[in-house]
Amino acid sequence: MSGARSTAIGRPRGFDTDEALERAMRVFWQRGYEGASLTDLTTAMGITKTSMYAAFGNKEELFRKALQRYSDGPARYIESALAEPTARAATEAILRGAVRTSTSPGDFAGCLTVQGALPSSDGCRSAHDVLVEWRNQAGARLEQRFRRAVRDGDLPRGTKPKRLARFVMTVAFGISVQAANGVGRDTLDEIVDHTMLTWPG
Amino acid sequence: MSGARSTAIGRPRGFDTDEALERAMRVFWQRGYEGASLTDLTTAMGITKTSMYAAFGNKEELFRKALQRYSDGPARYIESALAEPTARAATEAILRGAVRTSTSPGDFAGCLTVQGALPSSDGCRSAHDVLVEWRNQAGARLEQRFRRAVRDGDLPRGTKPKRLARFVMTVAFGISVQAANGVGRDTLDEIVDHTMLTWPG
DNA sequence: GGCGATAAGTACCGGCCGGTACGGAAGGCG
DNA sequence: CGCCTTCCGTACCGGCCGGTACTTATCGCC
Known part of the structure; x- marks a missing residue:
């Protein structure tokens, strides 16, 4: 995911994307796609909306990635x-x-x-x-x-x-x-x- | 439901509550409770929000009644x-x-x-x-x-x-x-x- | 230190949510 | 007819929705 280009430039991410995704997955799990609001998600993830959008795209893509993580983890x-x-x-x-x-x-x-x-x-x-x-x-x-x-x-x-x-x-x-x-x-x-x-x- | 008191006073209801409830039930069926917005519901029922609130109380009670109708009908x-x-x-x-x-x-x-x-x-x-x-x-x-x-x-x-x-x-x-x-x-x-x-x- | 690049934080967007206040329309009844 | 009661339609409420523009902070590199 993170390009990890030979030279990483810019301010480094202040949170662990894996852990954030894990937490998002659990919110989706508990509340479903519709029932999980961005506020629910970002609060659980411990980041702001902007960080979420920068790291995962949007709610739909976040869900897709959370589903992938679900497949690789609980499922x-x-x-x-x-x-x-x-x-x-x-x-x-x-x-x-x-x-x-x-x-x-x-x-x-x-x-x-x-x-x-x-x-x-x-x-x-x-x-x-x-x-x-x-x-x-x-x-x-x-x-x-x-x-x-x-x-x-x-x-x-x-x-x-x-x-x-x-x-x-x-x-x-x-x-x-x-x-x-x-x-x-x-x-x-x-x-x-x-x-x-x-x-x- | 409608009191049907010996003497019905006031302007009569302009729609059939049974049919409206039937249509509401189908919207809930298709979209679920959360996914069915008041606009979805009232549009399908062919009435306005005010009429819906007057006749059924609120969204939650409407759902309860729709569920009852589901039990008595499809289920x-x-x-x-x-x-x-x-x-x-x-x-x-x-x-x-x-x-x-x-x-x-x-x-x-x-x-x-x-x-x-x-x-x-x-x-x-x-x-x-x-x-x-x-x-x-x-x-x-x-x-x-x-x-x-x-x-x-x-x-x-x-x-x-x-x-x-x-x-x-x-x-x-x-x-x-x-x-x-x-x-x-x-x-x-x-x-x-x-x-x-x-x-x- | 200065510069370019990326992330974080704030404050905000238009739009829809469930729910309501209010004035007018339509009936029975005297 | 006027009167009371009930229903309908409009216009609106505060609040939250998903999503974003813009500023500020933090990094590597020169």
């Missing part, structure tokens, strides 16, 4: 889940990960990518679209993982990867709604238990 | 689902109903009670709380239905009603997120098919 479990040796293990890792992230103590209930901007008031259309894309892509990657599993004989021959992936993602999304509703970690883990009982084959 | 399927003869039929009715309502053509994708206000920016805390309450109550009623089913031998003796109800509600919530994501009715029905395969007993 990293998706990446590692896909690397699990079996489709079943991948699924359970995703669901357990969703539970853990949606209920991490000290953080906020729910999932940034679900709470962020479900409805689409005109003003936040682009944030909405980014999240739709994010969610669909997550499903697509799981589908691809399942497709490979069928090819490898890890899943029964008749299994439809797309359908199974959509089912798993549906449960994952539902989990984050339940978490936002105040349902606790243990209860959500029971839901995962129940879901895993239904595994094909 | 009526929950009521009838609970009256199904078996727990399995009730579950399938809820899930199919969620699919149908979340994807009714001409209306908007998703479910008012999920899209309405998932995150809680300070300004919409009360709308948020109302929806949390709504969702939890829906789950509680399903749980009670399951509890009866266990008592009646309709569900296997070991079944945990609370757990099963939460699972079903999780899938239902997930369905509405998927619908908001643009997933179509047929695909969602496949998810219901898949879910029903897992029925205990």
Whole structure:
């Protein structure tokens, strides 16, 4: 991000962009795109609006970068889940990960990518679209993982990867709604238990 | 609502409150509580702000009434689902109903009670709380239905009603997120098919 | 120290937010 | 008809929204 050109000229930045972005991410997580005002964001980030605009562009770009950070941080479990040796293990890792992230103590209930901007008031259309894309892509990657599993004989021959992936993602999304509703970690883990009982084959 | 006192005095109302509320409900459905501005609402309702305030109180009360209308209209399927003869039929009715309502053509994708206000920016805390309450109550009623089913031998003796109800509600919530994501009715029905395969007993 | 470059802080922008004051319009009733 | 009551339309409120112009502070380099 910071050019880090051989020679850095000018007054150096007075804050840590990574930490500021982390804090912004949490505000978006808690309040959603619309609900997070610039005042909320910059206050949490500990900087002024001008600094925010200089460092991140505008609110929309800040959100995009916060979402990226979310993917690399709290939602990293998706990446590692896909690397699990079996489709079943991948699924359970995703669901357990969703539970853990949606209920991490000290953080906020729910999932940034679900709470962020479900409805689409005109003003936040682009944030909405980014999240739709994010969610669909997550499903697509799981589908691809399942497709490979069928090819490898890890899943029964008749299994439809797309359908199974959509089912798993549906449960994952539902989990984050339940978490936002105040349902606790243990209860959500029971839901995962129940879901895993239904595994094909 | 309208007093309808034996003698109606004064200038009569120039619009149909039911239809206005219906239209307001749809705006909330599409945009969520925060995303629906008074201008959006009154424009869709075809009345002025003053008329709206006189007839419904304020934005928050309007939302509450719109939610009630949603319960009595698009979400009526929950009521009838609970009256199904078996727990399995009730579950399938809820899930199919969620699919149908979340994807009714001409209306908007998703479910008012999920899209309405998932995150809680300070300004919409009360709308948020109302929806949390709504969702939890829906789950509680399903749980009670399951509890009866266990008592009646309709569900296997070991079944945990609370757990099963939460699972079903999780899938239902997930369905509405998927619908908001643009997933179509047929695909969602496949998810219901898949879910029903897992029925205990 | 002086200069160029970048960041930080202040004060402000037009616009929309939810909500309201007020005067006129439209009905029943004597 | 006048009168009372209720509703409608306009014009407006303070406050916050996302975003910005301009000044001041802090750096590297010569």
